[in-house]
Amino acid sequence: MSQRMYNRMWADAHLELSRLLKEEMPDKSPEPETDRVVFFQRVAVRYMRYLKLSRQLEKVYDQVVHPQKRRAIRPVLDGVMGRVLELKYDMVETEFSDYHYLDDILHDMKLTPADLEIPIPHYFISEPSKEAQEREAMLTQMLKETTKPTEAPKMSLEEAVRVVQAAERARQGRLRAKLNKESRNMDWMFGTEEPGAEVAEAAAICIQKVWRGFIQRKKTKMAREEEMIFLGMVMDPKYKKLLPSEITAQDDEDKTLMTREEYEEDYQKTIKAVVKQLQDVEGLDIGKTMKEQLRQWFFECRDTLGTFPEYPCEEDGGSAPLFINKDPQQLIEELAAKEEEESEQMPAEDSQIDEEVKILSTGCANANANTIKLLRNHPSEMVRVAIMPTHKAAAFCCLRFLQSRNEQNNFNQRHDMEMLKEEQRREVESEIRKQVDEEMRQELAGLKLVVDKEKSGKGNVKKKAAKSGKKKKKEKDLTAERTLQSLCEELVQQGLLKLPKNHRIQEFLGDYSYLGTTLRQNDTEPMPSLSDVRQVVSLYAVLPLGSQEIHEKAPLIKAVLLAGPAGVGKKMLVHAICQETGAALFDLSPMNTAGKYPGKTGLAMMIHMVFKVAKLLQPSVIFIEDTEKIFYKKVPKEEK
Numbered sequence: 001m002s003q004r005m006y007n008r009m010w011a012d013a014h015l016e017l018s019r020l021l022k023e024e025m026p027d028k029s030p031e032p033e034t035d036r037v038v039f040f041q042r043v044a045v046r047y048m049r050y051l052k053l054s055r056q057l058e059k060v061y062d063q064v065v066h067p068q069k070r071r072a073i074r075p076v077l078d079g080v081m082g083r084v085l086e087l088k089y090d091m092v093e094t095e096f097s098d099y100h101y102l103d104d105i106l107h108d109m110k111l112t113p114a115d116l117e118i119p120i121p122h123y124f125i126s127e128p129s130k131e132a133q134e135r136e137a138m139l140t141q142m143l144k145e146t147t148k149p150t151e152a153p154k155m156s157l158e159e160a161v162r163v164v165q166a167a168e169r170a171r172q173g174r175l176r177a178k179l180n181k182e183s184r185n186m187d188w189m190f191g192t193e194e195p196g197a198e199v200a201e202a203a204a205i206c207i208q209k210v211w212r213g214f215i216q217r218k219k220t221k222m223a224r225e226e227e228m229i230f231l232g233m234v235m236d237p238k239y240k241k242l243l244p245s246e247i248t249a250q251d252d253e254d255k256t257l258m259t260r261e262e263y264e265e266d267y268q269k270t271i272k273a274v275v276k277q278l279q280d281v282e283g284l285d286i287g288k289t290m291k292e293q294l295r296q297w298f299f300e301c302r303d304t305l306g307t308f309p310e311y312p313c314e315e316d317g318g319s320a321p322l323f324i325n326k327d328p329q330q331l332i333e334e335l336a337a338k339e340e341e342e343s344e345q346m347p348a349e350d351s352q353i354d355e356e357v358k359i360l361s362t363g364c365a366n367a368n369a370n371t372i373k374l375l376r377n378h379p380s381e382m383v384r385v386a387i388m389p390t391h392k393a394a395a396f397c398c399l400r401f402l403q404s405r406n407e408q409n410n411f412n413q414r415h416d417m418e419m420l421k422e423e424q425r426r427e428v429e430s431e432i433r434k435q436v437d438e439e440m441r442q443e444l445a446g447l448k449l450v451v452d453k454e455k456s457g458k459g460n461v462k463k464k465a466a467k468s469g470k471k472k473k474k475e476k477d478l479t480a481e482r483t484l485q486s487l488c489e490e491l492v493q494q495g496l497l498k499l500p501k502n503h504r505i506q507e508f509l510g511d512y513s514y515l516g517t518t519l520r521q522n523d524t525e526p527m528p529s530l531s532d533v534r535q536v537v538s539l540y541a542v543l544p545l546g547s548q549e550i551h552e553k554a555p556l557i558k559a560v561l562l563a564g565p566a567g568v569g570k571k572m573l574v575h576a577i578c579q580e581t582g583a584a585l586f587d588l589s590p591m592n593t594a595g596k597y598p599g600k601t602g603l604a605m606m607i608h609m610v611f612k613v614a615k616l617l618q619p620s621v622i623f624i625e626d627t628e629k630i631f632y633k634k635v636p637k638e639e640k
Contacts, residue, residue, distance in 0.1 A: 003413050006064050010073065013056050017076070020049060040094045044105055047087040048115075054080045055119045062122050063253070065260045066413040067267035068420070077121070078549040084118075085554040088539055098536050099528045101516030113512035113531070118538035120505060124546035125582050126257075135617055138485065139584060142492045143499040267415050274421055278428045286429055290436045294319060298444060308448050311441045318437040320430075478608045487613050491586070494596050496610060500578035500585045505542065508534050508569055508576065530569075537562075537573055545581040545619040561627075574623050584617040586610050589625035 024046075033039040057077045064070055091100055106113065155163075228234040242250075301309040312318055479487060491497035510530020519526040528536075540560050544551045562570040578585045588610065597606040614620035624630070 003065065006060050007069075009056060010060050010064070010069070013053055013060065014076075016049070016053055017080070020046070020053070036094060040091065041105070043087055043090050043094065044100065044102055045109075047084065047091060048102065048105055048109060048111070050080055050084045050087060051118070052111075052115065054084055055115075058119045058121050063256055064413075065256060065263050067264050067415050070260075074123075075549070078547050079553075081121075081543055081547070082550045082554040085539060085543060085550065089555040097525075099516075099526075099532045101513065101520065101526075103514075103517045113514075116512070116531075116535060118535055118543070120538060120542055120580055121546065124542075124580060136582065139488060139492075139497070139617070140499065142488055143497075263414065267420075270415065270417075270420065271424060274424045275428060278421070278425055282425070283428065283432060287432050287436055290319070290433060291440060294436070294440045295443075298447065302451075308444060308451070311437075311444050314437070319433060319440070477612075478605055479612065484613065484616055487609055488617075491609060491613060495592055496586055496588065496596075496606070497613070498585050498587050500583075501572075501575040503572050503576040503579055505534060505538055505573075505576045505580055508537075508573060510534060533573075537577065541577045541621075542580050545577065545583055545621070571623075571625070574621065578621050581619050583619040583621045584614065586614055586620060586622045587625075588622055590629040591626065 033042070054077065057073060057080060061070060061073045061077055064073065092098055102116070105111075106115070225234065229236050298308055301307075488497060508530060510533070512531045513526055513529035516526045516529075537560070540557045544554060544557065562573060564570055574585070577583065593606065597603055610622065614622060
């Protein structure tokens, strides 16, 4: 598709997101719902809409080549995926199950089971940070060096003699058998009696039997393949080959990725040049203007209040709030109101909690006997903190590009120079403001000392009250003197840090459970299908590990338990998670750690090293196979 089509998809996605946010943040707080089924349906519909929106935004972010547009889309995409996780958590809390069957919703929204698949963003692997790339290269090099073929183990002279003797006896036996076979063939060839008609007929029958068996097996195999193709269990070989249109589309996507990397590199170079130009040309004028405005504010405050004001501290943004068009008295009142809000925040939260408990208890008393509790639609933290601000900024950027800017002439989708200068001018101003704050803070202290005859000091620095209670005891670092490289080398040599195999989530094949809703209507809990497992693993493990923003803002899931018989793909899913997110794999299985770090001190050292390296090599996956063996009170004889 063309870049114009992706721009249209971006605009449609913002329109849909605006509708969703308007529904989630209504003017009046919605009344609590007493019917659990109705509440689940409402959450599930919203979940499907956000899932569809995340798939659309991921496609746009992956294919758009304009650097500034991609920077506006990325935070919205992270927020939407975090909201998907949050709604999944609400669905689990409502149904008390990790697996849900949304047949009626798919039918109403005219979707297919394929639309339930969780889209894994491509930028999880294609856009790692520079530090992550360096660590991954270091780790890959270590793992390759340790997996090289080692030298053969040394053996004693007696063992070597026994091996040579056994090999020699085997060689002589093979030679003797070969000579016996040749002698029998010679006797038949030079025999005086010629083979009769019976021998020739028997030979012909033997040849016919072999040939007919071969032909029949071939026909049977072809008939089975045709039957499987007819039943739809196997794809027809003529459809396995890519069509010319598919090959062209794949080539276009590859060219788009190359163009995107080229534009991004050019954009980074332009940023450095623009920043240097702004600092050289406008830096002095910006700093001079700021100082003059601050001096004017000093004397206006002294004329109004009789004393010089206190300079805002760095925690409140320094002098940034002072450049808003407000009177000095208004600024002072705002600072005082902010301090009062911080002091009264805790009592207000307690009263709000008491009010919610009171409403909840009153509603439960009026509800019917089948109602367990009132299901309230609380304002989502993900919507309020993550999606709303990023959506407003991205929508503003979208309007600027698609309406204000003349995009018709920008065929190559290069970055917008005017917008780049505006963005970098704000960055340069913030850097200059920090330097100006340090100078003007000293100048204000000098004015107070000379004019008001006050002692200069650190009066403007807020001291936080010490929190009551005991301080947490810091854990002792057992490997404080060792470097990350040395720790990684030791873990690799011990086999605790491994290189994940090349598997993907899509390789975990399995279809949707079409009878899930029917079984639940008959009070039977269905077994989760492989498609359900694939979706849950993508939501609980891949998305939080792949994006730091999603990990911080979405509901935290610390561990995932994969249970099932041998050979169903549990270990493959672990390797797929590492491949999709670029995570480091640590193997703490009992069979892998047995005898490597003996004793309590050795166990403590092993756990400390693994967790320390895992934090430094984030994202990381700690894999424990046969977890039940860790909790053995007595080891069975067959496993000692």
